[in-house]
Amino acid sequence: GQNIDQPTEMTATEGAIVQINCTYQTSGFNGLFWYQQHAGEAPTFLSYNVLDGLEEKGRFSSFLSRSKGYSYLLLKELQMKDSASYLCAVRDSNYQLIWGAGTKLIIKP
Amino acid sequence: GAVVSQHPSWVICKSGTSVKIECRSLDFQATTMFWYRQFPKQSLMLMATSNEGSKATYEQGVEKDKFLINHASLTLSTLTVTSAHPEDSSFYICSASSGDVGELFFGEGSRLTVL
Numbered sequence: 001g002q003n004i005d006q007p008t009e010m011t012a013t014e015g016a017i018v019q020i021n022c023t024y025q026t027s028g029f030n031g032l033f034w035y036q037q038h039a040g041e042a043p044t045f046l047s048y049n050v051l052d053g054l055e056e057k058g059r060f061s062s063f064l065s066r067s068k069g070y071s072y073l074l075l076k077e078l079q080m081k082d083s084a085s086y087l088c089a090v091r092d093s094n095y096q097l098i099w100g101a102g103t104k105l106i107i108k109p
Numbered sequence: 110g111a112v113v114s115q116h117p118s119w120v121i122c123k124s125g126t127s128v129k130i131e132c133r134s135l136d137f138q139a140t141t142m143f144w145y146r147q148f149p150k151q152s153l154m155l156m157a158t159s160n161e162g163s164k165a166t167y168e169q170g171v172e173k174d175k176f177l178i179n180h181a182s183l184t185l186s187t188l189t190v191t192s193a194h195p196e197d198s199s200f201y202i203c204s205a206s207s208g209d210v211g212e213l214f215f216g217e218g219s220r221l222t223v224l
Contacts, residue, residue, distance in 0.1 A: 033213060035215075040200075040220075041217075041218065042115075042202050042215040042216060042218040043153070043215050044215070045214060087152060087153070096155075096158075097143070097213070099152050099154075100152065101151070101152045102152045
């Protein structure tokens, strides 16, 4: 079966760095997405990785290793507004998006 | 970036009535749109994939006669919840792909409450 695993919840301190991991087992691979979702709102796009390596976009970076079925989202200089759920999703060989359950990130002062 | 607009943002209806939710891609053509449902504290659940000019593809367990999806143009898809019941109360979200770099853009979501 297809599966996306990510931690349920993480806690970090304002100003620090946090890494949210995502591992996947899917039938084929056509890209991995990270989305941020604040409570009660729709998800917003953060990053898209289809090739191995690190993609940096401001305070956020996303890494992909296709051979390991592994990705992480790195958030630097954490701000209180970064408190949200972070969703990992993989597009399989049928171009269907398989979603992880999301990681709730709690930022403490 | 690309914009997807969803309307209404929230709706309250009586049990047994039907509710239509619209999803529009404002600055790009979306041949494929996706409809999701999200219950509190849970992740997105794909309901169906909507393709312009053809029938939607529904996920297992989603009743196609209850959740009617129409994708009449490259910029508009609609989801109609027919004969709504309280258990249909949820956050419904649409998304569309620009098709360029794989990004998927979401509408603002529609919160449905069935009394």
